[in-house]
Amino acid sequence: MHVSLRDAEAQLSTLIRRASAGEEVLIDDGSVTVRLVPLPVDRESNRKPTFGGWGSPIVMADDFDAPLEDFAEYMSP
8 A cells, every 4th residue: 555645644543554464555755655564562572671680790890980091191180
């Protein structure tokens, strides 16, 4: 199905249903044509995050806030 942008605005819900049913829906505004496609739904990704899921704790180096050698000239008075 190929529709103009103006027609697509008027019947968006219908176009969404048709695209989700597998029909190819093309929308054209005169200078560019786009394809309306449904995104795959991953029900697992809608879960809340599990903290500590990396398997190991985050470790911070003892000198993480030490001045960097590259900036030594900027740190001197």
